[in-house]
Amino acid sequence: MEIIHVSAECYPYAKVGGLADVVGTLPKYQQQAGHVAKVVVPMHRTKFLYDNEWTVEHKGSFNMGSLYFDYTIIKEKNNKLGFDLYCVDIYGLLDREKVYTYDDDTERFTAFQIAVVDWIAQWEHRPGVVHVHDHHTALIPFMMQHCFAYRHLSGVPTVLTIHNGQYQGWMGWDKSNYIPAWDTWQWGLLDWSNTINPLACGVKCADRVTTVSPSYMEELTENANGLEQLFRMERMKCTGILNGIDTQVWDPEKDTYILDNFSISDAEAGKQLNKKKLCDDFQLDMEKPLFVYIGRMVGEKAADLLPQAINDAFSHIGSKMNFLILGSGDPSVEEQLSAMNKGYVGYYNSQIGYNEKLSHQMYAGADFLLMPSRVEPCGLNQMYALRYGTIPIVRRTGGLKDTVIDFGEPNGYGICFNYATVWDITYSIHRAVELYDDKEKMKSIIGQIMKIDNSWETSSEKYINLYQSIRQI
Ligand code: ADP
Numbered sequence: 001m002e003i004i005h006v007s008a009e010c011y012p013y014a015k016v017g018g019l020a021d022v023v024g025t026l027p028k029y030q031q032q033a034g035h036v037a038k039v040v041v042p043m044h045r046t047k048f049l050y051d052n053e054w055t056v057e058h059k060g061s062f063n064m065g066s067l068y069f070d071y072t073i074i075k076e077k078n079n080k081l082g083f084d085l086y087c088v089d090i091y092g093l094l095d096r097e098k099v100y101t102y103d104d105d106t107e108r109f110t111a112f113q114i115a116v117v118d119w120i121a122q123w124e125h126r127p128g129v130v131h132v133h134d135h136h137t138a139l140i141p142f143m144m145q146h147c148f149a150y151r152h153l154s155g156v157p158t159v160l161t162i163h164n165g166q167y168q169g170w171m172g173w174d175k176s177n178y179i180p181a182w183d184t185w186q187w188g189l190l191d192w193s194n195t196i197n198p199l200a201c202g203v204k205c206a207d208r209v210t211t212v213s214p215s216y217m218e219e220l221t222e223n224a225n226g227l228e229q230l231f232r233m234e235r236m237k238c239t240g241i242l243n244g245i246d247t248q249v250w251d252p253e254k255d256t257y258i259l260d261n262f263s264i265s266d267a268e269a270g271k272q273l274n275k276k277k278l279c280d281d282f283q284l285d286m287e288k289p290l291f292v293y294i295g296r297m298v299g300e301k302a303a304d305l306l307p308q309a310i311n312d313a314f315s316h317i318g319s320k321m322n323f324l325i326l327g328s329g330d331p332s333v334e335e336q337l338s339a340m341n342k343g344y345v346g347y348y349n350s351q352i353g354y355n356e357k358l359s360h361q362m363y364a365g366a367d368f369l370l371m372p373s374r375v376e377p378c379g380l381n382q383m384y385a386l387r388y389g390t391i392p393i394v395r396r397t398g399g400l401k402d403t404v405i406d407f408g409e410p411n412g413y414g415i416c417f418n419y420a421t422v423w424d425i426t427y428s429i430h431r432a433v434e435l436y437d438d439k440e441k442m443k444s445i446i447g448q449i450m451k452i453d454n455s456w457e458t459s460s461e462k463y464i465n466l467y468q469s470i471r472q473i
């Protein structure tokens, strides 16, 4: 089957978060299973773009409202990612350094979607399925079904995967003319609460909708930033399929970013060496448990609770532990976490920014990973932590609930709590400090978690079955 993934991000070409990891991995597994998987992304000025060779695949043009654009599709020449990667270049709109957060993101991503559909519409054959990811690509099923120029694609199955339902791509009705001439009888498909809502439109128009964990699917019917009713109505075509991880990239035995490679058999020594490097680099104390946080500092991740939780932990439990924080986002959270560097010298450090190498070193050298998320559609960090023998401390929500069992429960191995509150976080840190003192228990949990199989094999097959079920309709 020929599967076309369309996404804003794809690791290692362009990454902001877990979406990139998923879109950089799932197609590789689909390809390995004998399918033809292709990924189409906007052109971003990234290192990967300049370090690799590209060939021009197609040139075309389209109108978007009163604007006219030429576009070029280029293809990575040497199959570096294990699947064909295509970039869409639209001069002046897409060739930029960051993936998101420009004032004209609506124009950029609408134009990107038009270019993708315009290109596919000119193929001599039809793809097996078009699989779009998040709101930046969620207008594509509508365009394939209701834009007059592309209606011959209406029979091509489409799947929308929701990695994050909080962002929906809202655009005013004054921009409805951006979408290439469409059947205005179908305006209701674009609308939600009097605005054009691309994510809602994708949910209505795609043949199947998936979320990246079963629990998140359930949660969306109760809490979906205004789309709860829609998810309840469309329940029959929605499924939660848990993400996997790329076990080739995230492998403590082969990871070239970490100081000392290790496997289950020598995890104790291996993790100690990696911890030592972190402690040396960031003036932390080797003898104490090391807690890390890696991630975007936004409301969904509850990173805003960390400063108070860490302060409270130090004042209630004393300086019995270390913290190392890596991330960026909300400037006030960044500021508070940075300011604490001066207050807790020797057992606290925070690094503001994005650092792929350091993140690997932290998964390898830490004892515990904190994920107090308010919303976590799947979460990959906890799965990377498990593979590197680091015990996740998570709030029971979304994918965290589906992948971590508290060590107090049968077969459990992590630390789980119910509420995104300072109290629940500090209490969990306390439990972790006590667990750390039980060396035998720690050792057995590390052995247990490193064996957990969160690879893509099972989930990638679930996607294939889903595609096939649509083709049989
Ligand atoms: P989300 O996509 O919501 O940010 P995920 O848990 O799915 O959350 O994925 C986050 C991914 O981004 C992981 O690969 C994590 O290691 C990485 N990451 C997040 N912040 C940083 C950072 N500051 N530096 C390096 N990697 C980061």
Ligand code: GLC
Residues within 6 Å of the ligand: 017, 018, 019, 022, 163, 164, 212, 243, 376, 377, 378, 379, 380, 399
């Ligand atoms: C989103 C979600 C995250 C998920 C990732 C990959 O960024 O916030 O929970 O793991 O997408 O699906």
